[in-house]
Amino acid sequence: MELILDTADTQAIAYFNEYLTLDGVTTNPSIITKSGKDFNVVVNEILAILNDEQDLYVQVLSTTCADIVEEAKYIASLRKDNPERMYVKVPVSNEGLKAIKEIKKLGIKVLATAIYTAEQGFLAALSGADALAPYVNRMCNFGDGVANTIALQNMLDINMMEAKIVAASFKNTDQVHKLIENGIQAVTVPTDVLTNMMNHPATDTAVDAFTADWKKAYGRTSLV
Numbered sequence: 001m002e003l004i005l006d007t008a009d010t011q012a013i014a015y016f017n018e019y020l021t022l023d024g025v026t027t028n029p030s031i032i033t034k035s036g037k038d039f040n041v042v043v044n045e046i047l048a049i050l051n052d053e054q055d056l057y058v059q060v061l062s063t064t065c066a067d068i069v070e071e072a073k074y075i076a077s078l079r080k081d082n083p084e085r086m087y088v089k090v091p092v093s094n095e096g097l098k099a100i101k102e103i104k105k106l107g108i109k110v111l112a113t114a115i116y117t118a119e120q121g122f123l124a125a126l127s128g129a130d131a132l133a134p135y136v137n138r139m140c141n142f143g144d145g146v147a148n149t150i151a152l153q154n155m156l157d158i159n160m161m162e163a164k165i166v167a168a169s170f171k172n173t174d175q176v177h178k179l180i181e182n183g184i185q186a187v188t189v190p191t192d193v194l195t196n197m198m199n200h201p202a203t204d205t206a207v208d209a210f211t212a213d214w215k216k217a218y219g220r221t222s223l224v
């Protein structure tokens with residue numbers, strides 16, 4: 001299972017990259033704007049943090065097929081030394097689905113995004129998308145986002161399709177937990193959800209108690 005961070009906050013990326021094993025970083029236009037930085041600056045800063053095995057996902061903004069394809073070429077050029085690790089994110093609008101077929105002819109890796117139904121994800125996979133991002137939490141406004149993501153996974157498995165699911169749009173750890181438990185290939189999580197996955201107050205309490213017991217007995221806070 002791949003663990004991906006859904007942010008363009010370079011401080012957060014560096015932090016979690018130090019403490020956890022991350023497979024990459026996803027961004028979208030809204031996430032990029034939150035960084036307050038120029039697009040090229042923030043992409044280059046993220047690339048400077050990632051190693052050669054970590055993926056970066058960058059989304060197009062245009063909405064017509066021809067313009068989406070041009071933006072995909074530009075995004076791909078930002079990591080031309082490591083094309084296998086650079087995904088262009090394309091929303092699954094009608095124009096987006098058409099563009100995915102064109103972008104794949106260019107050999108550029110594509111993640112189909114803004115997926116709200118299993119059917120949309122399946123169609124994007126048929127069009128050649130390498131990865132699919134169902135918006136789990138947002139889907140919950142229309143039904144069960146976790147169940148629909150698992151349904152998409154089953155559709156891909158039964159049809160022996162290679163597209164990988166990068167489940168996205170999480171608001172709590174339970175949504176992530178349920179998908180990992182069901183064998184999801186990848187999750188991209190925002191920093192607040194990942195922080196909650198890492199931490200439990202009882203762990204700190206336990207560590208404090210170990211330290212206090214040791215100090216009382218031996219007068220120091222280390223083993224030797």
Ligand code: G3P
Nearest residue numbers: 006026028138168169170
């Ligand atoms: O990666 C897609 C994701 O960023 C959407 O998340 O929280 O805006 O629903 P959210």
